[in-house]
Amino acid sequence: MLRFALRRATVTLATLLVVSLLAFLIPYLSGGDPARAVLRSRVSDNALDPAAVEALKADLGLDRPLLAQYVSWLGRVLGGDFGLSFTSRAPVAELLGDALGVSVTLAVIALSTAVLIAVPLGTLAATRHGGRLDHGITLLTQGFVAIPEYWLAPVLVLVFSRYLGWLPSAGWETPASLVLPALTLTLRPLAYVLRITRAAMIDVLAAPYITAARGRGLGPGATLLRHGLRNGLLPVLTLSSVWFAGLLGGSVVIEVLFNIPGMGQLVYKGVVNQDIPVIQGGLLCVVALAIAVSTMADLVGELINPTARVRHDAH
Numbered sequence: 228m229l230r231f232a233l234r235r236a237t238v239t240l241a242t243l244l245v246v247s248l249l250a251f252l253i254p255y256l257s258g259g260d261p262a263r264a265v266l267r268s269r270v271s272d273n274a275l276d277p278a279a280v281e282a283l284k285a286d287l288g289l290d291r292p293l294l295a296q297y298v299s300w301l302g303r304v305l306g307g308d309f310g311l312s313f314t315s316r317a318p319v320a321e322l323l324g325d326a327l328g329v330s331v332t333l334a335v336i337a338l339s340t341a342v343l344i345a346v347p348l349g350t351l352a353a354t355r356h357g358g359r360l361d362h363g364i365t366l367l368t369q370g371f372v373a374i375p376e377y378w379l380a381p382v383l384v385l386v387f388s389r390y391l392g393w394l395p396s397a398g399w400e401t402p403a404s405l406v407l408p409a410l411t412l413t414l415r416p417l418a419y420v421l422r423i424t425r426a427a428m429i430d431v432l433a434a435p436y437i438t439a440a441r442g443r444g445l446g447p448g449a450t451l452l453r454h455g456l457r458n459g460l461l462p463v464l465t466l467s468s469v470w471f472a473g474l475l476g477g478s479v480v481i482e483v484l485f486n487i488p489g490m491g492q493l494v495y496k497g498v499v500n501q502d503i504p505v506i507q508g509g510l511l512c513v514v515a516l517a518i519a520v521s522t523m524a525d526l527v528g529e530l531i532n533p534t535a536r537v538r539h540d541a542h
Contacts, residue, residue, distance in 0.1 A: 330489035341417035349424025371418035468524035472517030
């Protein structure tokens with residue numbers, strides 16, 4: 228277990244280092260000049276004075292070697308200083324903190340709803356493997372996978388906001404504002420989690436230790452709860468961590484459609500406005516949180532699965 232944790236920590240740090248380097252290089256990889264981008268955000272005149280550009284480069288340290296600039300920038304980032312937004316002139320760290328709280332809330336609600344519905348249905352389908360109920364649930368999940376969020380969101384707004392008037396169509400002011408965007412983001416992970424739960428539980432229910440448990444007189448329900456779910460839910464844990472990262476960084480369309488002030492909308496506006504500090508900070512925050520959640524999920528999986536722990540320690 229210790230070896231596995233150290234190995235994951237090493238991989239995590241290396242990944243974050245690579246992502247930080249890519250984030251730092253964004254203004255250079257885009258073919259632009261960081262000094263000109265900063266200066267252009269401060270003045271309305273597109274014809275920039277070359278002397279002013281050179282003076283700003285010296286003031287910001289952009290005339291130093293690229294490696295020195297990266298080390299200095301990384302030091303500031305590790306201290307929580309992501310710079311100032313080009314458009315709002317507000318500290319990027321404050322913008323990220325507000326937006327991240329919104330996106331995490333939305334992702335947690337959507338994913339929790341998906342898991343709470345998918346795990347019981349997937350388990351039920353596995354216990355009725357090959358039957359009508361199993362086929363019906365499988366068909367339903369295939370339909371959920373085929374529905375794109377950018378199509379589902381306007382339909383839900385038309386039905387529940389425009390015609391029925393039950394829920395607000397946009398915003399983030401009241402708990403009711405969470406319902407439509409969370410529902411939109413729930414269906415796809417619900418389908419995938421249900422399918423992986425069904426497949427995992429089918430394998431678990433066919434395992435020899437399940438047969439042995441039933442041979443000792445345990446009923447089907449007790450066998451499933453005591454011996455089946457522990458191993459059957461490991462793939463669900465891994466998949467959920469992946470989906471959490473996807474919801475956190477991939478809900479741009481939903482946040483824009485529902486006017487939600489989350490990370491997706493913040494980074495989207497940063498791209499539109501060429502706000503480099505916001506783009507850099509958003510990329511780092513989303514990737515860092517996604518890696519942290521994935522690592523925690525793997526560690527929890529190691530703790531609850533002794534077989535996997537022995538396998539990793541042997542390596």
